Amino acid sequence: MPASVLERFLPDEAATNRLGEDLALALRQGDVLALHGDLGAGKTTLARSLIRALAADADLEVPSPTFTLVQAYDARIPVHHFDLYRLSSADELDELGFEDALEQGIALVEWPERAGDRLQGSLARIELVENDGGRLVRISASGGLGERIGRSFAIRDFLDASGWAGASRAYFTGDASARSYEIVTQEGDTPRVLMNAPRLVLGPPVRDGKPYAEIAHIAQSVVAFVAIDKALRNAGVSVPEIYAKDLENGFLLTEYLGEGNFLNRQNRPVVAHYAAAARLLAMMHGTPWPQRMEAATGTFHEVPPFDRDALLIEVDLLLDWYYPTVAGKPADSALRVDFREVWNRVLDRLDQAETSLVLRDFHSPNIIWREDRQGHDKLGIIDFQDALIGPAAYDVASLAMDARVTVPPEIEAETVAAYVEARLAGGHFDAEMFGEAYAITAAQRNSKILGIFVRLDRRDGKPAYLKHLPRIRAYLRRALAHPALAELRDFYQRHDLVQDGAI
Incomplete structure (x- = not known):
């Protein structure tokens, strides 16, 4: 070249x-x-x-x-x-x-x-x-x-x-994607965040001629973030204000929401914070969301559905990456067929579950606690560009079984209870159906995360994620304890997918 x-x-x-x-x-x-x-x-x-x-x-x-x-x-x-x-x-x-x-x-x-x-x-x-x-x-x-x-x-x-000529740039953070963030400062202004979000490289086809990112509905450009940000702000959710944007190149200059840690000083869950986040989700799930959201004049984002294909391609990561590591061999075709059949029967039960806007990674790294604010404004929300219309329970499971921090069973229960109480106060709410959907989405999400964290180590050279695996397995066992998941629980136990000490 x-x-x-x-x-x-x-x-x-x-x-x-x-x-x-x-x-x-x-x-x-x-x-x-x-x-x-x-x-x-x-x-x-x-x-x-x-x-x-x-x-x-x-x-x-x-x-x-x-x-x-x-x-x-x-x-x-x-x-x-x-x-x-x-x-x-x-x-x-x-x-x-x-x-x-x-x-x-x-x-x-x-x-x-x-x-x-x-x-x-x-x-x-x-x-x-x-x-x-x-x-x-x-x-x-x-x-x-x-x-x-x-x-x-x-x-x-x-x-x-954008009016920030001469600004100082400093690395802020990155994530598991190609996105990165900077803090930009200049005299006389409050700091702002620069989002650098290159267009997604889709990768090779993996099923039916489609790449993984397309099947899983991963946002392909910054247009998704801008459109969802606008919709969330209009609904009363505290998300970053966007001051300048270059949709073609994937650059955004946004509000800096602060540095308040959602966890305590020891990086452990705070009951009141998790309950507040659960009540925010309850408000969001009681709000009607359009599927077509405007990013800019004449530019729109169609929010994809969290459909069966997306749910299954995600959970397949367990067999693609986690299983070969614990079993010492790749998953054969018979195991894959059985796995798909069991999961399809589980997901059949999810068809009647309530749907809403699902942010997909609603957990502590993406929530900023702002002690000086009131109500829902205490919670600054970031990282939502991959949002879908899907089972509302998914984000509750993402919060209460936080992938990056151990949430004890009692705090998980209080978080879920705060959500259910807020939903019941808002009108009709089927708590029993929610409980089943919560268990199913928690099992799906934690199965996916086991695969992703091993992939980050094996493929991307990021071994730090492996330290989270015992926590994710414990969450998965909690989810599988629900009576609706008895068949899936037996399958996972039979193939040693949830035992401790695997990696």
Whole structure:
């Protein structure tokens, strides 16, 4: 793939610092930045701003490595700063630990020409030259690194066009998807959140000629977030206000809802918080929701149904990823057929359940507790772009069996009771049918999560998710205890799908 060439004019040191932020937000482990330029061209200034951005420390001491040859920094992504001016041979890179540096994180290299042909792979060549009282930077990078740098520059252009020219950008968070978030700040304004949501890459067909994301109804663009955000705000749910948007590129500048932890200081559930979230769900489930939601003038999002195909493709992740790990062999066709037949009979019972707008990940990481607010406004809700019209009980199960934190049975029961009480107070509500739907959706969701968390480890190199598996198995056993799930419970027990110590 030919290298893309990007240029930026840097009129002053502030612009160089912003370039460092822009580059830092584009980098991943294994990337190499080769800094070219004469003495005094600004290479060390750029390296310093980039390292400080990665370390989230504007005052970090970043000395030139001219005499030490290499300086290492423990940042969000570990970074090694090399100065090869005094290198006598490219082979000396081995003594400096260059390959180890790339295995750990990122390498910044000044005087890269002294490395010979040793700089390969994910490489960006950055040239700084004096120009018109400032400096011109020319960046040549190919493949994914070139695309990431180009997208980061596009975000900077978006901010400039949105009235945030000169704003400071800092990494905020990422998630299991390709989305990432930044905190942007500028003097005189409250901080805002920049959502970077590239269009979804659908992947290969997995069933009936369709990719997984299409069958599971994963949002393909930021249009879904904007439309659902608007609908939720109109219904009285506290979601981020959107100040600026670029629907084509997937950039949003949104309200920062705060940093109040939904959990307590020990990251454990707070009964009152979970009950408040349950009452918010009760309000939402008593609200009629349109299937067609407006994102912008002339642009609409059709909210998909949480249909049988989506429910089944999700639960199949248990056999695709979790089962082979615990059984030591892939699931054979006979097991898959039996699994599908049992689940289809379970889902038949869900056909009569109440439906509503289902956010799909309504749990602690996506809820911000705002102590200074009143009523439902205490709860700031984020991450809802994959919402569907489906069984209302699903989000209650997502909350009360929180995948990221252990919710004891008594707090689960109080959370569900708060929801049921609020629904009964609002008019007719079939609590018995809800209880059955709650158990079914809890079993479906926790089966799916077992598969996803193993996939994140095996396929995506994210082993941290495995620590959650004992909790998810315990939730699954709770759900399977419902009488309506006796057949499914027997199937899971027969195939050792819920025993502790599996992984």
